[in-house]
Amino acid sequence: MRMKRERPTVAESAVPMTPPGTADVLLEDAVRMSAIGAAVRRSFASWGYGEAIPPIFERFETLLAGGIHPDWMIRFADPSGSALALRSDFTTQIARIVATRLRDQPKPLRLFYVGPVVRRPRPSVGRRAEFVQAGIELLGSREADADAEVVAVAIDALLRLGIDDVLIHLGQSAFFGGLVQAASLSEPDAAGLRDLLDRRDREALARRVADLGLDEAVGERILECLELCGGPEILDRADAATSNRESASALRNLADVYEAVCDHGHQDRVAIDLGEVRGLGYYTGLMIEGFSRSLSAPILEGGRYDDLVERFGDPCPAVGCALDVPRIASILAGRDARTAPVDVLVHYQAAARRQAIGLAASLREEGARVELDVADRTLEQTAAYARARGIAELRAVEANRTRILDVTSGVIRGGGA
Amino acid sequence: MKRLTIAVPKGRLLEPTIDLFSRIGLAVEVTEGSRALVVSSVDDRARFLIAKPIDVPTFVEHGTADVGVVGSDVLTEDEHDVLQPLDLRFGACRLVLAAPRDATTDPLPPHAVHRVATKYPKTTARYFAGLGLQAETIRLYGSVELAPSTGLSSLIVDLIETGATLRENGLEVIEEIATTSARLIVNRTAQKIRFSEIDALVRALSEEVRT
Numbered sequence: 001m002r003m004k005r006e007r008p009t010v011a012e013s014a015v016p017m018t019p020p021g022t023a024d025v026l027l028e029d030a031v032r033m034s035a036i037g038a039a040v041r042r043s044f045a046s047w048g049y050g051e052a053i054p055p056i057f058e059r060f061e062t063l064l065a066g067g068i069h070p071d072w073m074i075r076f077a078d079p080s081g082s083a084l085a086l087r088s089d090f091t092t093q094i095a096r097i098v099a100t101r102l103r104d105q106p107k108p109l110r111l112f113y114v115g116p117v118v119r120r121p122r123p124s125v126g127r128r129a130e131f132v133q134a135g136i137e138l139l140g141s142r143e144a145d146a147d148a149e150v151v152a153v154a155i156d157a158l159l160r161l162g163i164d165d166v167l168i169h170l171g172q173s174a175f176f177g178g179l180v181q182a183a184s185l186s187e188p189d190a191a192g193l194r195d196l197l198d199r200r201d202r203e204a205l206a207r208r209v210a211d212l213g214l215d216e217a218v219g220e221r222i223l224e225c226l227e228l229c230g231g232p233e234i235l236d237r238a239d240a241a242t243s244n245r246e247s248a249s250a251l252r253n254l255a256d257v258y259e260a261v262c263d264h265g266h267q268d269r270v271a272i273d274l275g276e277v278r279g280l281g282y283y284t285g286l287m288i289e290g291f292s293r294s295l296s297a298p299i300l301e302g303g304r305y306d307d308l309v310e311r312f313g314d315p316c317p318a319v320g321c322a323l324d325v326p327r328i329a330s331i332l333a334g335r336d337a338r339t340a341p342v343d344v345l346v347h348y349q350a351a352a353r354r355q356a357i358g359l360a361a362s363l364r365e366e367g368a369r370v371e372l373d374v375a376d377r378t379l380e381q382t383a384a385y386a387r388a389r390g391i392a393e394l395r396a397v398e399a400n401r402t403r404i405l406d407v408t409s410g411v412i413r414g415g416g417a
Numbered sequence: 418m419k420r421l422t423i424a425v426p427k428g429r430l431l432e433p434t435i436d437l438f439s440r441i442g443l444a445v446e447v448t449e450g451s452r453a454l455v456v457s458s459v460d461d462r463a464r465f466l467i468a469k470p471i472d473v474p475t476f477v478e479h480g481t482a483d484v485g486v487v488g489s490d491v492l493t494e495d496e497h498d499v500l501q502p503l504d505l506r507f508g509a510c511r512l513v514l515a516a517p518r519d520a521t522t523d524p525l526p527p528h529a530v531h532r533v534a535t536k537y538p539k540t541t542a543r544y545f546a547g548l549g550l551q552a553e554t555i556r557l558y559g560s561v562e563l564a565p566s567t568g569l570s571s572l573i574v575d576l577i578e579t580g581a582t583l584r585e586n587g588l589e590v591i592e593e594i595a596t597t598s599a600r601l602i603v604n605r606t607a608q609k610i611r612f613s614e615i616d617a618l619v620r621a622l623s624e625e626v627r628t
Contacts, residue, residue, distance in 0.1 A: 169609055200502040200608065202623070229612050273609065289609070296480020296606045 021121035021129030031341060032329050033132065036161060037114045040134040040323060043157035044112040047149070049136050052111045054093035060085045065311045066092025067281030072119045074129070086118040091282075091305065091320055094137045099312035107140025107316070114325075128326070135302070135322030139309065142317040144253055147286045147304060148260030150319050154290060154300050155266050157323065163292050163299070163331060166269050169229075170261075171276040171287035172254045173303070175238070176225060178246030183218045194277045197225055217243075228274035232258055238274055250285070257286055282308045288321050292331055299327045340390035347373040347382045348397040356397040383407060421463040421614065424482035426470035430599050433507040434486045438465075441621040474499055474602060483607035484615065490576050490597040494537045500608055502619050503601040506626050510576045510597045511590075512537065514544070517565050518589040524572065525550065525591065534564030535574040544574070544594050562586040 018024060025033055041051065060075055060083035073085040087093065090113045102109060114134040121129040136153055138146050151168060158166045176197070180190040189212055196205040202223070209219040221241050228234050235255050242248055254272065261270050276287060283303035290300025302321020309316035344363055348356030360370045371391070373382050379396050386394045386407045394405040404413045423443075425434045435447055444459040447467070456465045466482055474497035477485040486505065490512055514533075516524035525531070530551045535541045538554040545552035555570055562582055564570040576597065577583055580590065601622060608615050 167610055200500045200603070200619075201504075202502060202619075203504060227616075229609070229616075271609075271612075291606055291610050293610055296483075296604055298606060 019129075023128060027341070029329070029333070032332060033325060036325050036328055036332070037132070037134065039161055040157045040325075041112070041114060043160050044134075044136055044153065047110070047136075047153045047156070049110040049112040049153070052094060052097060052113050053115070054087070054090065054097060054113070056116070057084050057086050058093060058096075059083070062096055062312075063088050063092055066095070066308065068092070068119070074118050074120060087115075088117060088119050090115070090117060090133060090135055090322065091137060092308070094139075094320070095305070095308040095318070096312045098137075098139050098316055098318070099309045099314040103314045108146065109139045110136070111139070112136045132325035133322040134325055135320055137318055137320035139316050139318040141319075142306065144256035145260050147253075147257040147319050148264060150302065150321055151257070151261050151270070151288060152264035152266065154288070154302070154321050154323065155264075155269060158290070158292075158300070158328070161328060161332065162335070163328065165293045167291045167293065168261075168266070168270045168300070169273040169276065169289040169291070170254060170257060170270055171273045171289070172250040172285060173277070173283045173287055174250035174285055175242075175247050175254075175274050176222075176277050178242070178244045178248070178250060179218070179222055179225075181246060182244035183212075183214055183222075185212070193222060197222070197275065197277050200226060200275070202226055225275045225277075228272070230271060232272060234272040234274065253285060286319065290321075290323075294331050294334070295327055297324075297327055299324050299331070340392065341369065342371045342389065342391045343368040344370045344393045344395060345373055345382065345386045345391045346370060346395050346397060347379060349399065351399045352397045355399075355402075359395065359397060359402065379405075383410075420457075420461070421484070421611075421618070422466060422482045423463055424466045424468050424473045424476040424485035424487075426473050426485075426487055427467055428470060430470065430486065430488060430508045431467070434505075434599065435465075437505065437507070437622065437625060438463075440625050441618075471495070477602050477604050480604045480606060483604050483611065484618065485602045486599055487602060488576075488597055489600050490537065490540075490595075492600060492602070493595065494540050497602075498605065500603040500605055501600055502603055503623055503626070505599040505601055505622065508597075508599040510578050511593050512540070512574065512576050512595045512597055513583075513590045514572060514574050514592045514594060515577075515583050515588045515590050516572050518584075518587050531572055532570040533572045533574055534561050534570035536561060536576075537574055540594070541574045562588060 063073060063085050064070060066089050068088040073088045075083060075085045078084055094111055094113065098109060112135065114132065116130045116132050118130045121127055136150060138150050155166055155168065176194065180193060193205065193208060196208055206223060209222055224241055228238050235251055239251050242251065258270065258272065276289065282305040284306045285304035287303040288300065289298050292299055300321055300323050304319040306317040309318055346356050346360045356372065360372055363370045383394055383405060392407055394407050396403045396405065402414060423438065425431060435445055438445065443463050445456050445465050446459065447456055454467050456467065458465065466476060468476055470487055471491055473485040473487040474491060474495065476482040477499050478497045488508060492501065527550065530553060531545065532553050532555065533541050534555045534557050536557060538556045541554045542552065555564065557564065561573045561575045564573055565588060566586060574594065583589065601619065603615060
């Protein structure tokens with residue numbers, strides 16, 4: 001029978017809770033989160049990306065330029081009354097930085113960031129208001145090679161984290177854009193079609209296309225977007241179906257990016273998806289979405305945003321993407337065994353403090369994580385503490401001997417000095 | 418590859434839903450009165466979760482289920498980020514605004530603040546806002562028809578199949594707000610990582626409901 005853990009009963013009002021949408025990340029979860037942060041920092045740095053650490057809050061107008069809906073932002077005012085908001089998006093901040101402080105840096109410029117973004121939580125969706133993103137931005141190049149590099153850096157980071165079933169979907173925002181432009185649709189009509197395509201509602205989309213009185217060929221092309229998801233053959237299919245220049249150049253770009261991503265060795269990890277029409281308001285070309293087969297939510301999102309930097313005063317084409325760290329952590333949590341935060345606990349008698357500190361220092365030199373037992377208690381009490389914390393090894397230092405206790409088996413070794 | 422998981426609604430839509438999936442080759446035996454909430458298809462290709470209708474979109478949005486079946490009334494009330502590729506055409510109902518039949522006065526005077534009892538407060542609020550009328554909605558979870566006769570509200574917004582319950586409770590339809598029917602919904606990520614499987618399922622269901 002499973003033992004039920006006793007919980008103290010405390011009146012709910014007496015428990016100081018964190019605000020809705022937030023959480024304390026603790027113990028092994030915190031270890032995992034920071035390990036992911038450290039690993040992606042190493043991955044990004046190995047591709048020549050340098051870290052940027054923008055502030056946690058910004059002027060509201062700055063963030064507004066980035067296409068995050070104002071309703072999603074956590075806003076407040078400074079003492080003079082000007083509107084501020086917590087960081088809802090890193091890319092907008094990076095765009096501001098590159099248009100201002102780093103405008104004279106030689107391009108292309110490669111930057112990465114790791115940190116929390118804050119967006120108003122949607123109740124019931126199980127999404128926190130605050131979540132960590134780790135992303136890269138490659139600024140100052142329009143080339144498909146730059147798009148492909150961003151995809152490759154992200155895949156590389158995920159593989160190094162142990163997510164070996166990465167699947168990347170590449171879309172192109174200008175493809176559908178070209179179709180509605182060629183049909184000379186009004187903005188609301190185009191938005192209506194985009195909405196139905198976004199829901200993948202074939203019948204309603206067909207009805208709307210008919211109601212709008214679109215040219216039959218144009219209507220067919222819009223409906224065909226629903227099917228345009230799969231391998232590189234999709235590019236040929238789409239090419240055969242398109243006649244407008246913007247869509248055709250979007251497809252050429254996507255083909256170039258795909259080919260370059262294959263040269264990075266990732267042909268089995270990428271698919272083409274022209275039915276994806278969502279994404280942040282600022283994407284102007286390539287759109288990137290990444291998945292692991294073990295999670296029903298994207299773990300990577302990004303794309304090309306050639307107009308965003310210019311909104312802050314200096315034109316600069318750019319492409320980037322961000323990894324969703326909590327979602328990646330949730331995949332890894334299902335895999336790694338629970339690890340204790342400490343390898344060795346050193347217990348000592350008062351007279352043996354100097355030896356104990358010396359022993360702990362030399363064990364740390366060897367790479368162990370070592371905790372000194374600063375509590376005044378017996379060896380038995382310390383052993384019970386080590387067991388409760390999952391620490392495997394306990395060393396008891398006395399003036400003339402050091403004993404090693406295997407905490408799980410209870411076996412004691414040593415006795416000499 | 419994991420088995421496909423399909424969330425299906427308990428209640429009036431359950432039988433036609435199970436029947437539809439069996440016609441496209443995903444037969445499942447749900448015995449009357451059984452309390453099992455997870456049932457495998459006969460060929461073991463899919464797994465069915467039997468959930469309360471209002472919870473179906475939640476299972477699908479979170480990816481606990483890859484696809485689901487739910488009434489469009491639920492989808493318009495609570496906005497869920499799920500794909501809605503197909504109208505399954507069964508379970509047709511009407512969402513209506515109803516008032517006591519014997520009312521001699523205008524049931525919708527433009528200056529008044531209308532008290533409306535409903536299971537659909539958000540849809541109701543949107544509807545009244547669209548008419549430019551003021552409304553206070555009172556959320557009920559069942560027997561909405563009770564509200565006018567007991568003085569809880571002057572109007573109700575409710576889903577009706579034939580309208581018999583309304584008539585028996587002395588109510589009549591003033592306006593039809595929407596026609597509803599069962600919809601297929603799909604998890605956004607499942608649609609991408611299992612594209613061909615889900616595309617085939619949607620096509621098979623689409624063929625079936627059209628004939």
